[in-house]
Amino acid sequence: MAAVDHDAELQKAGANINGGFGSLLFFIRSYPLGAFGAIIVLSFVLTAIFADFITGYDPTTTSAASSLAKPGIAHIFGADFMGRDMFSRIVYGARISLIVGIGSALLGSIFGVIVGLSSGYIGGWFDLLMQRIIDIMQALPLLVMALLMAAALGPSLINTVIAIAIPLIPQTARVIRANTLALREMPFVEASKAVGMSEWRIAVKHILPNTLAPLIVLGTAKLGSAILTEASLSFLGLGIPEPHPSWGRMLSESAAEYVRTAPWLVIFPGLAISVVVFGTNLLGDALRDILDPRQRQ
């Protein structure tokens, strides 16, 4: 692989390189939609981290007086049937979404890498066996697989993360395996063997770093689908249990009834899910264009 002088390439493309700030400006100018997505994702992460400072209400404190309060000065997003402030439930809900989103995307990617890398590098009967197992896992839609996993593990935050992470493994495993198969034939791998490097060291030190770009692209896409799947699971009553404020479950609490009587209880949680997933999708698209030029459209 020829070394690419990234700075020179960027300069040629008209970028004004003055360290990090210059390339940041370049990113914003070339990928305005991606930059917009990055802003959404960043505010989502900051909201999740600083939830305690953003809102004055505790998301679990009930109050009979403000049951089903309309959006107003006291409760800007209104309050639910139990009188809990919707704004603070949505702010704290970001934390749940972030934990589940990052947790399952990360866990799914790690296991995907382990399966894909070992499958592609070891090859033979091991590869064949792994491929069949992945075929089986891919025969069920993400949501159905997650539903079964969630039911099997029981409702809790950690179990929801695991239930969503497992169905995310096959796609990463496939991509990493395909990359590993191609990389294994590269001259630099042969060279490492000639120098006497161990197989394990070659796989981890030389092959893995070269699969990082597709891994980041896939991981961002997974973040969005993990957040959506958590929302669907919780909506169906098989995800995050009380008292955690989950955006999806807020919509399941007799939403069909509130559609008539308290639309704010339906609008805000759904909007929160959609905006965050939209942001990760925009960012993911831009990252794919930058990191995986073969897929550029």
Next chain:
Amino acid sequence: MTGYVIRRLLLMVLTLFGMSILIFVMLRLVPGNISDILFDSAGFVDPVDKARLEAELGLDQPILVQYWQWISGLLQGDLGYAYVSEKPAIDEILPRIPVTAKLAALALFFSVILGVPLGVISAVKQDTWLDYILRVVSLSGLSLPSFWLGLLILMAFVQWFGWIPIYTDKPDTLLKELGLLSIPAAAVGFRASALIMRLTRSSMLEVMRQDYIRTARAKGASDFAINYDHALRNAMLPVITIIGIEAAFLIGGLIVTETVFNIPGVARFLVEAIQWRDYPIVQNLVMLIAFIVVFVNFLVDMAYAAFDPRIKYQ
């Protein structure tokens, strides 16, 4: 080609066999079976009664025996008895399939009718404002949870028409039923159309970069002929593949949408059965879903091999 078909069929059977083991083991991992749920809610638990119920349902047998009973029954068309209703599982599942099938067909129809033309327009007008708008719309389609979209539609109906289009009784004519189902189908189809649109666009752009398109342009073919006669035909082939992915994608949307719109189909029934630990219903329904996904993918591969003369299989 015959060898390829046979190999694909064998692989399909192998995948479904593996799936049956996976489902079975997963369901038995669940802490607590239906007897626990029934007796826990009753409060007082008489171990003798509980053991009798477990024996009646065959839950006291070794797991291998239970698996064998299920699979041998399944192969003979006997799906066992539902725990909750105590009726044969097949009588619970079959009557719920037509509604879901109609909903899925309508949703697929909407997604293709919307996704393919918009994807083509987006590609032909690449990097114009129209392309940007269409891309943002399709991306937002992938970002909206379909149950929320369903709830928004319900809300709009309440606001403007004063009634809720949920499924209460079975409508008397097929046309009326399809009319009622088209509303939830639009919610599912919009999400699915976003996927089709993105893939149509990238497939179309891929084709439009090829040499034969440049040749067509050089010999003076009109833009219209190039886009719709030369490019679209070849760009449609990868789009067929998406229908395979869509099968899995649609099922996820159907599960939540049937719940929102109160539609008595199999997809909602699966969720209910999972909550009740109704093993005979869950394991058979999940096998049905796996069969549909695997079979549709098989058909797509066959269609691909049949339509694209460039593909050769040993």
